[in-house]
Amino acid sequence: MHVPVKLLLRLGWRNLFRHKRRNFMLLLAICVAVAGVVVMNSLIRGFQFDMQESAVANLTGHVKVLAPGYRDDPNIEKSFKLAADWQPDLPDVDVEGWAARVRIPAVIMSERETRGIQFVGIDPSQEDISFLGSVAIDGEFLQDADDDRVLLGKELARQLETRVGRRLVIITQGIDGKNREAGFRISGTFDADGTGLEKMFVFTGKHTLQEMVDADVVTEISVKVSQQASEPVAKRELGSLFSNLDVLDWQELEPQAAAMFVYADSAIFIWFLVMMGALIFGLMNTLITAVMERIREFGMLRAVGMRPGAVVLQVVLESTLIMLAGIIVGLLLGWLLVLWLADGGIDLSQYAEGVELAGMRSVLMPRLLPQDLVLVAGLSLVFGVLAALYPARRAVKIKPLEALRR
Amino acid sequence: MSERVVRCSGISRTYQEESVPVHALRDVDFDVFRGEFVSLAGPSGSGKSTLLNIIGGLDRPDAGEVEVAGIELNDLTESELSDLRLEKMGFVFQAYNLIPVLSARENVEFIMQLQGVDAAERASRAAAVLAELGIDGMADRRPGELSGGQQQRVAVARAIVTRPVLLLADEPSANLDSATTKELLELLRTLNETHGVTIIAATHDPLVMSYARRRIGLRDGRIVEDVGSEAA
Numbered sequence: 001m002h003v004p005v006k007l008l009l010r011l012g013w014r015n016l017f018r019h020k021r022r023n024f025m026l027l028l029a030i031c032v033a034v035a036g037v038v039v040m041n042s043l044i045r046g047f048q049f050d051m052q053e054s055a056v057a058n059l060t061g062h063v064k065v066l067a068p069g070y071r072d073d074p075n076i077e078k079s080f081k082l083a084a085d086w087q088p089d090l091p092d093v094d095v096e097g098w099a100a101r102v103r104i105p106a107v108i109m110s111e112r113e114t115r116g117i118q119f120v121g122i123d124p125s126q127e128d129i130s131f132l133g134s135v136a137i138d139g140e141f142l143q144d145a146d147d148d149r150v151l152l153g154k155e156l157a158r159q160l161e162t163r164v165g166r167r168l169v170i171i172t173q174g175i176d177g178k179n180r181e182a183g184f185r186i187s188g189t190f191d192a193d194g195t196g197l198e199k200m201f202v203f204t205g206k207h208t209l210q211e212m213v214d215a216d217v218v219t220e221i222s223v224k225v226s227q228q229a230s231e232p233v234a235k236r237e238l239g240s241l242f243s244n245l246d247v248l249d250w251q252e253l254e255p256q257a258a259a260m261f262v263y264a265d266s267a268i269f270i271w272f273l274v275m276m277g278a279l280i281f282g283l284m285n286t287l288i289t290a291v292m293e294r295i296r297e298f299g300m301l302r303a304v305g306m307r308p309g310a311v312v313l314q315v316v317l318e319s320t321l322i323m324l325a326g327i328i329v330g331l332l333l334g335w336l337l338v339l340w341l342a343d344g345g346i347d348l349s350q351y352a353e354g355v356e357l358a359g360m361r362s363v364l365m366p367r368l369l370p371q372d373l374v375l376v377a378g379l380s381l382v383f384g385v386l387a388a389l390y391p392a393r394r395a396v397k398i399k400p401l402e403a404l405r406r
Numbered sequence: 407m408s409e410r411v412v413r414c415s416g417i418s419r420t421y422q423e424e425s426v427p428v429h430a431l432r433d434v435d436f437d438v439f440r441g442e443f444v445s446l447a448g449p450s451g452s453g454k455s456t457l458l459n460i461i462g463g464l465d466r467p468d469a470g471e472v473e474v475a476g477i478e479l480n481d482l483t484e485s486e487l488s489d490l491r492l493e494k495m496g497f498v499f500q501a502y503n504l505i506p507v508l509s510a511r512e513n514v515e516f517i518m519q520l521q522g523v524d525a526a527e528r529a530s531r532a533a534a535v536l537a538e539l540g541i542d543g544m545a546d547r548r549p550g551e552l553s554g555g556q557q558q559r560v561a562v563a564r565a566i567v568t569r570p571v572l573l574l575a576d577e578p579s580a581n582l583d584s585a586t587t588k589e590l591l592e593l594l595r596t597l598n599e600t601h602g603v604t605i606i607a608a609t610h611d612p613l614v615m616s617y618a619r620r621r622i623g624l625r626d627g628r629i630v631e632d633v634g635s636e637a638a
Contacts, residue, residue, distance in 0.1 A: 002522030014507035300503035303464055304564075305492025306520055307485055401464040404499065 003310060012317040016325075019290070026286050027326050030380075033279040034330025035337060037376050040271050042338045042366035043346070048264035049367055055257035056250050057131040058197065059101070059120070061222030062231045063238055064253055066246045070219060071253075076104050076175050079217035080245060089241075093234040094226040099126035100218040102209045106172035108152075108202055110160035117156070117202045119172055121145075121209025129224040131192055132203070139164035139188025147205035149187035153198025157189045164188055170202070175215035182212050193362050268372070272379060280387045287319055287391035298395045299403020308396040315392035316385055323384030327377050335373075338366045411572050411604045412438035412461055416470035419456050419627075430456040431467070432627040436635075438606060440571075443598040445618035446608040453627040454608040455576055461606065462495060462574045463487040475571045492520055496565030496603075498575040502557040504549040510560045511536065511545040514567050521568060535563045539593060555586030559593070566597060573597070575607040579614050591617040 016023050056062055070078035079102070088098045099122065106119035123145040127133055132141075142151055150168060157163060164186050174180045184204060192198050210216055225234050231249055239247040251258035291298065298311055345363040417434040420427050431453045438444055446454040459465040460472055463479050472479045475494050482490065491497075504513045514532040523531070536542040539559045549557050558578065565573055575594070579587040595617055597603045607614055615621050623631035 002520065004516075004519040004522075007516055007519040010512075011505070011507060018507060296501070296503060297505060300497075300499065300505075302488065303462070303491065303499075304497055304517055304520075305488050305490075305495075307488045309485075310520070399464075401459050404464075404503070 003313065005313075008310065008314045008317050009321075011314060012321045015290070015294075015318055016322055022286065022289075023322060026283065027322060027329070029279060029282055030323060030326025031330040031333055033275045034327050034376060034380060035334035037272050037275050038331060038334025038368070038373065039337050039341070039366070040275075041268050041372045041376065042334075042341070042368045043364060044264050044267050044271070045367040045369055045372065046345075046365050048261055050364065051257050051260055051264075052250070054131075054193075055254040056224065057129075057134075058254075059099075059103070059130050059201070059220075059222060060250050060253050061098070061129060061224045062228070063223045063225070063235045063247060063249050065221040065223075065238055065242050066248065067219065068244075068246055071246070071248075074103070074105060074219070075173055076102070076213045076215060076217070076219070077177075079175075079215065079219045080242075081216065082218050082221070088221075088223050088238070090223075090234055090237040093230045093237060095234070096224045096226045097126065097129035098221060098223045099123065099129055100206070100221045102206055102213070102217070103219050104172055104209075104213070106170050106202070108156070108160065109169045109171070110162040110166070112161045113159060115156060115159060115199075117152075117170075118200050119170060119209065120201055120203050121206035122203050123206050129222060131197060132190065135190040135192050137188045137190050139186065142187060142203060142205055145206040146208065147187070148184065148208045149204065150184040151188050151190060151203040152186065153195070153201065154189045154191050155195040155198035156202070157186070159199070162186065172213065174213045175217070180212050180214075272376065276380060276383045280383050283319065283323070283384065283387040284390055287315065287388055288394060290318070291315060291391045291395045295395070295398060295403045295406050299398070299400045299406070302396070302400035303404060311396045312389075312392040315395050316388040319384045319388030319391075320381060323381055323387075327380050330380075331373055331377060335368065338368050341366045409440040410437050410473075411440050411442075411475060412436075412606070413473040414457070414461065414470065415472075417457070417460060417467045417472065418469040419453075419460065419465070419467050429627050431460070434470070434624075434627070434629055436622060436629060436632060438572075438604060440604055441598070441602045442620055443595065443605045443618045444607070444620045444622060445615045446606060446624060447610065447615050447621050448624035448630075449610055451626075452624040454610075454624050456627075457624065458574055458576055458606060458608040461572075462497065463491055492517070493568075494571045496568060496570035496573040498558070498561050498565050498573065498578050500577040500580045502549070502554075502561045502581070504557055504560055504564075506549050509546045509548055510541060510552065510556075510563075513549070513560055514563045517564055517568050531567055532563075535567045536560075539563050553586075554581050555583075555589060558582060558586070558590055562590070562593060562597075566601075566603060571604065573603050573605045575605065575609075577609055577611075578607055579609065579611045584613065587611070587613055 067078040067080045082100055088095050102121035104119055106117055108115050108117050124142045162168060167183050167185050169181060169183050171179055171181045223234055225231055235247055235249050301311060342365060345365040348364055349362040414434055414436050417431050419431040420429050434457060446457055448454045460467050477490060511532050514535060515528045518528045536545050539562060541556055541559045544552060544556060578590060582590060591614060594605055598605050609615060620634035622629055
């Protein structure tokens with residue numbers, strides 16, 4: 001049996017203009033739904049990657065090497081030695097950066113207040129991979145690993161009622177288990193995105209902290225890879241280099257952020273299903289109306305010898321054509337909206353605490369992934385075909401004779 | 407005797423209308439031969455349209471056998487009936503039933519597209535038929551831009567362009583004035599006499615009956631007269 005696809009396409013195309021207003025409204029609904037899905041996807045992706053980047057930037061990296069037991073009881077005894085000239089020589093991974101740190105709990109005291117903190121000895125030249133690489137600093141950043149000053153968060157400085165240039169006392173436990181106490185001058189304060197990091201971390205030179213605890217050791221190595229896809233390889237290769245240590249990826253270190261990352265993928269589908277689910281009934285309703293209005297025409301087509309399959313194909317093609325037009329315009333509209341939103345992002349600072357809890361930055365930047373656009377276009381077309389099946393069934397279920405009598 | 411195109415044997419058809427059985431056809435027997443122009447005549451409810459639809463494979467009898475061009479219709483599936491209608495029959499409907507979004511030429515061509523005829527042959531055959539029916543000047547107009555008579559001519563062109571074995575017309579004059587009806591009937595007669603197209607027209611219009619060379623009269627679902635039969 002010959003299937004006259006060209007004829008059916010011509011009929012489908014011209015029928016789109018048969019009821020201009022109705023089809024325009026339908027087209028508009030499809031455009032708005034598709035554009036809405038595109039914008040929402042880009043916001044969810046923005047949220048997703050923001051969360052991931054924040055998780056990675058919060059001194060985690062993509063993969064981290066820790067001494068066994070450090071996660072349960074983080075102290076200087078759960079540390080390991082690292083050769084001074086050590087480099088992450090990972091043959092199959094493009095390493096963007098790495099940092100070896102000493103990170104231990106401590107107490108910080110100003111003249112007026114006392115707080116519990118994470119005291120972190122760093123080599124400032126390695127910290128491009130963490131949030132320190134992008135924060136605003138009031139005062140000076142640490143100069144090198146021998147710097148004996150401290151850098152603390154703005155919020156902590158406010159709580160301690162101190163400021164840049166003043167001195168603080170920090171107490172922590174040395175390698176021998178005895179408390180060590182030392183005075184530090186404040187080199188600067190950092191303004192992180194949200195107050196959580198500002199309250200938690202105090203930084204000094206790595207060698208300074210090693211001297212203070214009397215141990216030439218580090219508690220962690222963070223590695224950031226250039227391509228996220230190479231993260232498992234990096235983990236495997238670091239695992240080979242440090243077989244007696246714990247090598248963990250960011251998902252294991254930040255399980256909540258990892259769970260949210262997975263949830264965001266599901267959220268994209270759920271949002272798509274909600275939007276398109278609502279649309280599909282509108283489309284189906286319009287197609288049923290169109291089919292019933294033209295039932296005599298379908299009856300005639302059947303009477304003169306068009307097979308039921310060709311009638312189904314015609315209804316499906318009509319639905320697909322209008323869906324296709326809506327998808328193209330909708331994607332374009334969505335893309336323009338995302339460009340507009342990306343110009344500065346969406347400021348969520350007034351919800352700062354909630355946003356911080358979700359592990360996000362205060363400005364949400366939409367992200368448009370090509371695969372999401374393909375997914376939206378592909379699934380929308382599938383929905384268009386599915387929406388056409390019931391009206392098409394109505395078109396072929398009625399007998400040609402009955403249709404001609406209407 | 408010429409080749410038999412239609413054989414109806416013992417055809418009966420009963421409808422249920424609000425649970426009341428309506429006997430549209432009762433034990434109808436007749437044959438139609440190649441080149442005949444037959445009118446199925448009778449008043450409303452006599453069963454002429456039902457009989458025409460059964461011959462066209464658009465309806466199935468409750469009892470009896472129908473054969474068109476040597477093919478027994480009762481044995482065919484819906485898809486096979488579609489193919490038979492496409493390849494062997496042409497239809498002229500009371501309401502023209504042209505596709506409004508296609509031009510006159512495209513309306514004539516589309517049946518050939520269903521048959522898979524290539525574009526060049528389609529164009530040439532459509533042009534020839536439109537010219538023969540005197541509507542070649544309106545080939546690019548859509549049905550909405552044509553008068554009733556012109557639309558019916560396009561419908562006839564669509565029905566005969568595939569050179570069917572059998573042309574079935576259901577009340578072809580119902581929506582036409584008498585002058586246009588005469589033009590249409592002249593056209594059908596020419597097709598019948600010069601091209602040997604076998605025509606069966608269901609009608610209650612005496613003018614249509616007068617153009618047909620054979621008249622099968624129906625009343626209450628039975629054949630009450632058969633005038634001008636070749637077999638007779």
